[in-house]
Amino acid sequence: MGANHHKISCIADELVRWIRDDYLQIIHVHSRTIGLWSKELLACMTQLIAFAVVLWCPIGQNKVLINALFVAEQSIYDHIEDLMRIIDYKPFHKEMKPVRSNDETSIIDAALMILMVIVRTQNVSWFFRSNVSIQNALTTLAEAALYDEICLHIYGILSEVLSDEQFKNLKIADSMGGFFFNMLEQAWQHPLKKYKHSQIEHLLR
Template identity: 45%
Template sequence: SFIMCEINHLSYTADEIIQYLSDDYLEIIHIHSYTVASWSKDLLRCITQLIGVTAGCCWWNGEEKTHMEIIFRTEKIAFDHVEDLMRIISYEPIYKQIKKDRSNDETILVGCILTMFMLIVRMKNMHLLSHLNATIRNTILSIIETVNNDELALCGYGVLSEVLTDEELKDLKMADNICNYFLQMLEDAWNLTKKKYKQIPMVLLLKDKRNTKQRETLI
């Protein structure tokens, strides 16, 4: 969260931070993705902050992909990391702890993982994710149906709009409260000088809404 809010005040560039973190980041997440049930509160906070910093650096300046390419040099590295993140986000006790606002580590962690999913899929256009689609769909839908957090629900719909086929998306319906939340985000971004909402460029907000509307016309 600090990276996303304070990027203009750091002494290092995103590339420098990613170069320093990337290999250790991938290894740490891979190792600990197999032991989620035994995480302590301190480890949960460390993992949350590590994924948050990395996602924040990858989100630097919106759609620039250079930071992502430093970490995910091949499609296999990206795919393996998606699997690692899926093991974490699929652990039900984590998303059962999600709050309406970003008031605990579990809520922040799920948001960071969903953001990382979106960034990876957009960067790689990963067709090889197809055999994970059912797992991703079921996990994200479980999160959307369980949590009372419009921001995470909207992010979850955004991921689904990128990874599922048109046929699979026909069955999805976005709740009215999520649509209203999106419109409020757009209004908030419009009223800001840099036309961003929480460091998300308005153009990306509009793209996500366009993707959703295109799917809705198929229903």
């Protein structure tokens, strides 16, 4: 089992280094022209970011792999801003569904998952704490989201990066309490102690 895990990690490391530059460049360039995307380009970008989720999120605590993606510190902040341009694109918000059944919902969900990996493995809390526009964009999306897992990602990101005082002052702080209580209640009653795809211990982080 340990040998297989090591082999998978080595393959993943090689793959990250192989696609790194192209992935970051594609997201960087196209996030700046998001208003011009066709349906076909949206589908391609959704698949690209979803592929990154499959590659990084299951092993998101592995800093070696994340560091292999971000060879320069500035590239971390650039990628956060690129993902935020996609996440904060209002026409996507209007098309969000209560399940991940279209590209608009899927790309926002996937981008948030990558942000979650970044905040848990990189020293970026100061960047979020000092960037009010990012905080506002995330809270606005949480208010508009119909898909519970999008809300879960946002609450998780904000709870990781904000100070206790900043967190309490969020305009969605009260609704977050009710949201988490409802999730925990449903997870506790689930035979596998899960809320949808999230283990109960993840909800209690």
